[in-house]
Amino acid sequence: MPARGVFAHYREFMDVPAHTVEVTLSEGDTPLIPVPKLAEELGGGFELFVKFEGMNPTGSFKDRGMTVAIGEAHGRQAKTVICASTGNTAASAAAYAARCDMRAIVTIPEGKVAAGKLAGAVAYGAEVIQIDGSFDDALSLVVQISQQHPIALVNSLNPYRLEGQKSAAFEICDTLGSAPDWLCLPVGNAGNISAYWMGFRQYNQHKGTGLPQVLGVQAAGSAPLVLGHPVDKPETVATAIRIGRPARGEQALEAAEESGGRIIAVTDDEILHMQRRLAASGVWVEPASAAGLAGLARQLCEGKMDVRGKRVVGVCTGHGMKDPDIIAKSMPSPQKLPSELRALEDAILGRA
Numbered sequence: 285m286p287a288r289g290v291f292a293h294y295r296e297f298m299d300v301p302a303h304t305v306e307v308t309l310s311e312g313d314t315p316l317i318p319v320p321k322l323a324e325e326l327g328g329g330f331e332l333f334v335k336f337e338g339m340n341p342t343g344s345f346k347d348r349g350m351t352v353a354i355g356e357a358h359g360r361q362a363k364t365v366i367c368a369s370t371g372n373t374a375a376s377a378a379a380y381a382a383r384c385d386m387r388a389i390v391t392i393p394e395g396k397v398a399a400g401k402l403a404g405a406v407a408y409g410a411e412v413i414q415i416d417g418s419f420d421d422a423l424s425l426v427v428q429i430s431q432q433h434p435i436a437l438v439n440s441l442n443p444y445r446l447e448g449q450k451s452a453a454f455e456i457c458d459t460l461g462s463a464p465d466w467l468c469l470p471v472g473n474a475g476n477i478s479a480y481w482m483g484f485r486q487y488n489q490h491k492g493t494g495l496p497q498v499l500g501v502q503a504a505g506s507a508p509l510v511l512g513h514p515v516d517k518p519e520t521v522a523t524a525i526r527i528g529r530p531a532r533g534e535q536a537l538e539a540a541e542e543s544g545g546r547i548i549a550v551t552d553d554e555i556l557h558m559q560r561r562l563a564a565s566g567v568w569v570e571p572a573s574a575a576g577l578a579g580l581a582r583q584l585c586e587g588k589m590d591v592r593g594k595r596v597v598g599v600c601t602g603h604g605m606k607d608p609d610i611i612a613k614s615m616p617s618p619q620k621l622p623s624e625l626r627a628l629e630d631a632i633l634g635r636a
């Protein structure tokens with residue numbers, strides 16, 4: 285039996301209108317990968333797993349929420365969906381809209397969208413509009429459009445996005461047998477952290493799976509939830525989370541607090557360093573996706589978290605292939621050689 289996606293699998297736990305239909309690409313069921321080498325490097329004595337959300341059909345966690353948001357919109361015969369996006373939401377919305385022949389309009393901030401995301405949105409047939417402004421500007425515009433026209437908003441302000449995204453928390457509990465002790469994840473517009481917390485609480489009520497403490501991590505140049513005020517000109521190498529006014533900021537702060545966790549910021553250097561460390565365990569993620577575990581590394585280094593004997597899950601939200609340029613910029617380019625055996629031998633064996 286082929287997998288049928290998160291809506292079919294976890295339908296009973298999703299609060300959606302009866303008209304919602306299944307529009308799926310078999311998203312979800314992503315691997316929970318043990319990374320013992322990384323755990324050792326971070327001090328050892330605990331179990332560390334990566335929930336690799338880059339393994340979703342369009343390469344990011346967004347597919348979990350999008351399948352439900354588009355299924356709801358399609359179920360009430362909406363013809364057009366719209367979103368603002370730093371890239372991953374755009375690609376996901378485009379793919380699911382294509383699946384049920386809806387028109388997808390995606391707006392992106394000017395010049396700051398990773399190549400693999402933009403290419404995806406175009407390939408899936410979305411109408412891509414670049415806004416001369418930030419993600420936050422684009423979001424404010426599409427919210428107004430959706431209020432004034434029969435066009436469905438599929439940003440995470442749409443509650444059905446969160447209903448679908450909760451499935452990641454359910455999967456982690458189903459795989460581990462209970463919730464982990466800590467969950468570390470990047471925070472941008474704050475839909476994901478809000479959805480995880482909803483999901484863990486719900487599963488705990490139904491199945492007694494327990495609750496994790498939640499560490500949300502922003503990039504230092506885009507850290508409104510850490511600073512306590514919006515950031516007008518957010519900056520970070522992790523363009524996915526280059527967001528200054530998180531739509532679900534309040535909910536994210538509540539999730540962190542209720543769980544006994546916190547929201548912190550890490551620098552771009554820490555993010556890129558963790559991206560390389562994860563790749564050294566065979567898990568290549570896009571920069572934003574490394575932020576959660578970069579936050580864990582910092583907390584452990586500063587002695588602010590005691591994980592001895594615990595189980596920690598780092599959520600890696602998007603695949604490394606989404607942002608190939610960052611590797612070209614931050615890593616040495618390949619060595620070039622003439623097509624000669626001797627030259628190759630010399631290079632491999634270290635002869636001068």
Ligand code: AN7
Nearest residue numbers: 369370372373472473474475476524602
């Ligand atoms: C890889 O695609 O906001 O805190 O428009 O792409 O739920 O916003 C992406 C966000 C983390 C942050 N990691 O999640 C978008 C967008 C990756 C992301 C986040 C995003 P939220």
